[in-house]
Amino acid sequence: MSKPVVATASLAGCFGCHMSFLDIDERILTLIDLVEFNKSPIDDIKTFTKPVDIGIIEGGCCNSENVEVLREFRKHCQVLISLGECAIMGGLPAMRNAIPVRECLEEAYFHSPTIDPSEPKIMPGDEDLPIILDKVLPLHEIVKIDAFLPGCPPSADLIWKALTSLLEGKPLDLSYNLVKFD
Amino acid sequence: MPAEGSLASILARHRRDRTRLIDILREVQAKNGHISPEAAAEIAAGLGLSTVEVEGAATFYHFFSARPAGTYAVYLNDNIVSVMKGRAAVASAFEKAAGCRFGETTPDGRIGLYRTSCIGMNDQEPAALINGVVFTKLTPAKVKLIVEGMNAGMNVRAMIAATGDGANAAKLVRAMVKNNIRKEGPVILASFRSGAAVKKAVKITPEGVIAEVKKANLLGRGGAGFPTGLKWEFCRREKGENHYVVCNADEGEPGTFKDRVILTERPHLLFEGMTVAGYAVGARKGLLYLRGEYAYLAPYLESLLAGLRKKNLLGKRIAGKAGFSFDIEIKLGAGAYVCGEESALLQSAQGERGEPRDRPPFPVQSGFLFQPTTVNNVETLCAAARIIEKGADWFKAMGTPRSAGTKVLSVSGDCKKPGVYEVPFGLTVRRLLEMAGGPDAQAVQIGGPSGACISRGQLERAIAFEDLATGGSIIVIGPGRDLFEVIRNFMEFFVEESCGWCVPCRAGNPLLLRKLEKIMSGKGTPADIIEIESWGRIIKAMSRCGLGQTSPNPILTTIQNFREMYESKVERGRDFLPEFDLAEAVKEASAVTGQVFAASDTEQSHE
Numbered sequence: 001m002s003k004p005v006v007a008t009a010s011l012a013g014c015f016g017c018h019m020s021f022l023d024i025d026e027r028i029l030t031l032i033d034l035v036e037f038n039k040s041p042i043d044d045i046k047t048f049t050k051p052v053d054i055g056i057i058e059g060g061c062c063n064s065e066n067v068e069v070l071r072e073f074r075k076h077c078q079v080l081i082s083l084g085e086c087a088i089m090g091g092l093p094a095m096r097n098a099i100p101v102r103e104c105l106e107e108a109y110f111h112s113p114t115i116d117p118s119e120p121k122i123m124p125g126d127e128d129l130p131i132i133l134d135k136v137l138p139l140h141e142i143v144k145i146d147a148f149l150p151g152c153p154p155s156a157d158l159i160w161k162a163l164t165s166l167l168e169g170k171p172l173d174l175s176y177n178l179v180k181f182d
Numbered sequence: 183m184p185a186e187g188s189l190a191s192i193l194a195r196h197r198r199d200r201t202r203l204i205d206i207l208r209e210v211q212a213k214n215g216h217i218s219p220e221a222a223a224e225i226a227a228g229l230g231l232s233t234v235e236v237e238g239a240a241t242f243y244h245f246f247s248a249r250p251a252g253t254y255a256v257y258l259n260d261n262i263v264s265v266m267k268g269r270a271a272v273a274s275a276f277e278k279a280a281g282c283r284f285g286e287t288t289p290d291g292r293i294g295l296y297r298t299s300c301i302g303m304n305d306q307e308p309a310a311l312i313n314g315v316v317f318t319k320l321t322p323a324k325v326k327l328i329v330e331g332m333n334a335g336m337n338v339r340a341m342i343a344a345t346g347d348g349a350n351a352a353k354l355v356r357a358m359v360k361n362n363i364r365k366e367g368p369v370i371l372a373s374f375r376s377g378a379a380v381k382k383a384v385k386i387t388p389e390g391v392i393a394e395v396k397k398a399n400l401l402g403r404g405g406a407g408f409p410t411g412l413k414w415e416f417c418r419r420e421k422g423e424n425h426y427v428v429c430n431a432d433e434g435e436p437g438t439f440k441d442r443v444i445l446t447e448r449p450h451l452l453f454e455g456m457t458v459a460g461y462a463v464g465a466r467k468g469l470l471y472l473r474g475e476y477a478y479l480a481p482y483l484e485s486l487l488a489g490l491r492k493k494n495l496l497g498k499r500i501a502g503k504a505g506f507s508f509d510i511e512i513k514l515g516a517g518a519y520v521c522g523e524e525s526a527l528l529q530s531a532q533g534e535r536g537e538p539r540d541r542p543p544f545p546v547q548s549g550f551l552f553q554p555t556t557v558n559n560v561e562t563l564c565a566a567a568r569i570i571e572k573g574a575d576w577f578k579a580m581g582t583p584r585s586a587g588t589k590v591l592s593v594s595g596d597c598k599k600p601g602v603y604e605v606p607f608g609l610t611v612r613r614l615l616e617m618a619g620g621p622d623a624q625a626v627q628i629g630g631p632s633g634a635c636i637s638r639g640q641l642e643r644a645i646a647f648e649d650l651a652t653g654g655s656i657i658v659i660g661p662g663r664d665l666f667e668v669i670r671n672f673m674e675f676f677v678e679e680s681c682g683w684c685v686p687c688r689a690g691n692p693l694l695l696r697k698l699e700k701i702m703s704g705k706g707t708p709a710d711i712i713e714i715e716s717w718g719r720i721i722k723a724m725s726r727c728g729l730g731q732t733s734p735n736p737i738l739t740t741i742q743n744f745r746e747m748y749e750s751k752v753e754r755g756r757d758f759l760p761e762f763d764l765a766e767a768v769k770e771a772s773a774v775t776g777q778v779f780a781a782s783d784t785e786q787s788h789e
Contacts, residue, residue, distance in 0.1 A: 064779065067764050101770040125775035132771035137762065144758035 004053040004167060007077060008040040011066040012093045012136055013059025016153045017084040018042070021056075023156035034167055039076075052077045054166060060090045061137050065130035074143040079166065082145045083159070085152040087138065094136040101134055147172060150179055187213060189221060193228040200229045201551065203533030204516055207240055208474075211516075212314075216250045242535040242681075244298055244517030245474050252287040252294025254332045256280075258310040258320075261300040261436045262671040263594045263657060267307040268321070275322035279329035293332055299519055299675055300436035301475040304594035304657070305362045305601045313338045314477050316359050349446045354482040361443050365617065367588040367604025369577070370444060370564050374451040377495055379567040383458045384503035388418065391462040395566055398574035399586040403561035404430060404522075405629060405653030406728075410566060413556050416546040417463040420554035427459045427468040428550055428557045432527055434473060434519040435630035436675060437655030440590040441560040443602045445472075445479055448564060449486050453510060455563030457496065458570050460508040463556050468510040471527050474517045483512055519679035523727045524557040526681065537681045538727035561590055561654070581607035585646040589654065593618045595627075596660025605645070612641035620658040625665055625744070630655035631672035632732035634739040635665075665740065665747060666702050672736035673698060680729060687730030690721040694737055700761050706752040707759045711741060 010018055018041060024031065037043045038052050055077030061067050074080055085091040096104050110121050139145050149162055158178040165172050185191060192209050196202040206225060210217050217225075217240045219233075226236040240246045244257070258264075258273060277283055280293045287294040303309035306318035315338045317328065331341045345351040346360040366372060383391050396411030417425060429452065433441040444452060456468040472480060487510055490496040498507045513531045515521050521530045525539035528550050549555020558566075565587055569577045578586045585607035591614065594600045598619025605614065611628070615621050627635050628645070629652035636643065636650070643649050659668055673695040682688045697714050700706050718734030725731050741748055753759055768779045 064764060064768055067762075067767075102774045105771070105774050123775055125777050127777060129775075129777065131768040131775070131777045131779055133764075133767040134770045135767070142760055142762045 003034065003036045005038050005050060006035045006040070006054045006056065006163075007038045007048065007052045007073065008042060008056045009058070009069055009073060010041065011057060011059035011069060011087070011139075012062035013084065013086045013091070015041075015058070017058035017087075017151075020151075020153035020156055021083075021159050024160045025156070027160060031163070034164075048072065048076045053079065054163070055080045056083050057081065057087055057139060058083045059086045060093060060139060061133060061142055062093050063130035063132050067133070067142060070139060070143055079146045080139075080143065081147045081149060081162070082139045083149050084154055085150070088140075088148050088150060090136045090138050091152070094138075097135045101132055105132070151181065189224050190228070193225065198228055198230075199533075200231060201531075201533045203229065203231075203236065203239055204243075204530060205514065205533075207236075207243075207246055208514060208516055211246050211251075214250075215253065215255070216247045219248070222248075239533065239535050242518060242537075243474070243515070244296075246516055250287065250291055250294075251296070253292045254312055254338065255294045255296065256310055256312050257296050257298040257301070258284070259299070259301045259303065259308065260297040260671075261304065261307075261675065262668050263304045263437065264307040264309065265667075265671060266595060266663070269308045271322050272308045272310075272320045272325055275325040276329065279326050280332075293329070298517065299679060300434065300438075302433060302439040302442045302473070303359065304437050304439055304592065304655075306360055307594070311475060312341075315339055315342070316357050316478060317342075318358055318360070349482065352482055354485055355446070355479060357478050359442070359446075361447060362599075362601025363443060363447070364593075364599050364601040365603040365605060367590070367606070368580070369568050369588045369604065370448065370451070370561060370590050371602070371604045374448060374454075374568075374571075376450045376454065376490070376493065377501065379451075379454045379570040380457050380461075380495055381501045383461050383570050384501045384506060388462045388464060391458060391570060392418065394574050395462070395569055398569045398577040399584075400562065400565055400569060400577070401585065401647055402559055403565065403589070403653070404559035405435075405633075405651060407647045407651055410558060410562055413546060413558070414459060414462045416544075417554050417556040420547050422553040424467065424551070424553045425463050425465040426550040426553055426555040427456050427463065427465045428524075428528065428531065428545075428555055429456055429468065429470045429560060429563055430522065430524060430527055430557055431476070431560050432471055432473040432515055432522040433560070433653075434522045434679075435632060435653050435655050436672070437594055437627065437630045437657045438592045438653055439594075440592045440602050440654045442476055442479075444560050444564060444590070445476065445483065449483055450490075451564045451567050452560055453487065453490060453496070455558075455565070455567035456510055457500065457508050458567050459556060459558065459563060461500075461503075461506055463554070465556075466507050466509070468508065469531055469550065470510055470512045471521075471531055472512055472514055473521070474515040477514050480512055480514060487512075518681075519675075520681045520727070520729050523729060526727065527557065528555065535681070537683050538729075540726060559653075582644070582646050582648065584648045589645060589652070591645070591652070591656050592654050593620075593656045593658065595656075595658035596620055596623065596663065597658045607646045608644050610642050610644050611636065611650070614645065614656065615641065615658065618656075618658065620660065622661055623658045624661045624663065625659040625668075627655070627657040627659065627668070627672075627736075628652050630657070631675055631736050632728065634735060635659075635669075635743060636739075637743045640743065665744060666698070666751075669736045669740055670695070670698060670702065673733075676729065676733035676736075680733070681727075684725045684727075684730055686721045686724040687733060690717055690730075691733050693717060694721070694734060698737060701748065701751050703761070704751065704753075705759050705761050706748075707756050708749075708752055708754065709757050711748055711752060714738075715741060 055073045222236045226233040282288045284295045308320045309318045342358045400410040401407040518536045521536040526536040530536035545555045590604045677691045680687045718738045
């Protein structure tokens, strides 16, 4: 029997959830016995090559590319998981939601203290760049999400427990300690 | 001596008393039309507070503003009955005549237009407050005249065409408000002779008074139904430097206005109830916390209090009873629904933001100035006075075995005779609708937005603590109304009025409102209904005061009682339907960067 396939991505996040994932330490050896990774920054596979059992996404959606990647994940993954605060709520990036997009972009490219005033002011608009969304959105506002793992970041133990429960077909029974953050 | 009317003189008159902050802010707002950052800093320095504390309080209440609110500040009620009675046309008439939009002032700063939550005039909507003066039954034609008056610099009080009935016409009131008393009952709205209760009370012991109120089985009329006698007993037993009686006259539940009528027509009964309560719990001081919307009644009520002092029904040795001193002070709110919650009310009365406290300790243990305090509804205190006057047995003979006495109801909406009805507990909703002239209602909102919305199939249910408990707001929703619009109006109200302390209430209510709007726009799925129900349960369970504990009710009770309405609106057989539209979401940025959005393969395959 072939191993279950896992894919991961970081959208508008900081890769902190992925770092936390790697904090499972030596259990990663067990994990690669249990599953096969497909599209993921962990193995650097860029595109889906087969149907995936479990998709894990960190970060919310802040631009058009995030939305496209998320929809690709939904298409390929049987179970899709929102991992961490940004994926679930928008997180820190969503702090810009109260500010008009124009103001954000002008602050970043025209007015920020690191702009060299002697240089011409350029608003990046290359067609290859993703386009910024009017608001940073949590994943479940765009596609159906099957499970939510809270935390900033979710602890390695929480991610481990959730993954192994899913692999064993057990209900996600997360103890209070795993989802307690204060 | 500081100059008359200066900030320094206002502070001096309030003895630089920090607990009088709301009173001070009210005066500054009235005098300057706003509370500027400079004024806030000066008040803070004068009271020994930080500027943030003063600004925190000032920004909490609707009727305070940091920028000039306009020489004439118009606050138009936006509750659902105002909408039913033509608010939209009145609002656009204001905008057109004044030449500015709601939320703004005219360029010359003369007129400011604002929305506000229910101002307690549901039986005479659309209604507005202009510089605190009430205008009822507005029409576009009347609005035009009012704006002309404002542009001519007229005194707002002079713009009132005719005063209302009863004490609304009294010299110190002179309001166009109407009482609309449709049914006088024997407990609250029957005539009352001043002194009848107090003189009887002082002949028995305080314990005896409490025993009589307990025997009468008087339950709190604000809606929660806590036994009044027990509350008084707890308060009396508690040790403290002072005990206080606080009357909650902050009736902010949309659709209720019966306290306004009681305050206008039976204030002596209320004052007597407070005095009896003071005698019972051992208090020397009572506070009447009057909602800011009813400030127009304050001078009149003050004059009545002065009269009672002359008659020795307030002050020292009341009714000749040695050692019994009691007086009443009026405290004004400044527009905040949550201050109807007793612990928020106490915070506000102490000059703070009206944020609810953690309970326990309860107000009977730690209330006004953290002393033992009994907080009672206007109607409760009136009923208590009447019980002492006429006896518990007389009282208990009315109503049902579990809900003794009568209830004053505020009926409004789609009915021919909106107004105040004092009825015995146990009356069915059907009978009430017949009395009020709204028998064909498709739905009835009992107890305001925080209560329950019932369907025609439930009209035999009774107004009583054991069935439909209510603080008194009854909104009749006629056939042909879009019930979703009613629910949305109620949810917008809770989003606006949440004090923001508890995350489930602050963040959860906007989420519920958005979900509701998603369903209304035809993009809902059965999963959205399930999600609303589960979020609703979380908000109710995880909020610390009655606002969050009841705010999901408009949606939850309609899902329960009008499920088919929701089911006909959602798309069956789909478990997910996003509102998100990528092409729409990138428009703003495209306009800034010049990037052109092209729908990709995933976008097309998704649709």
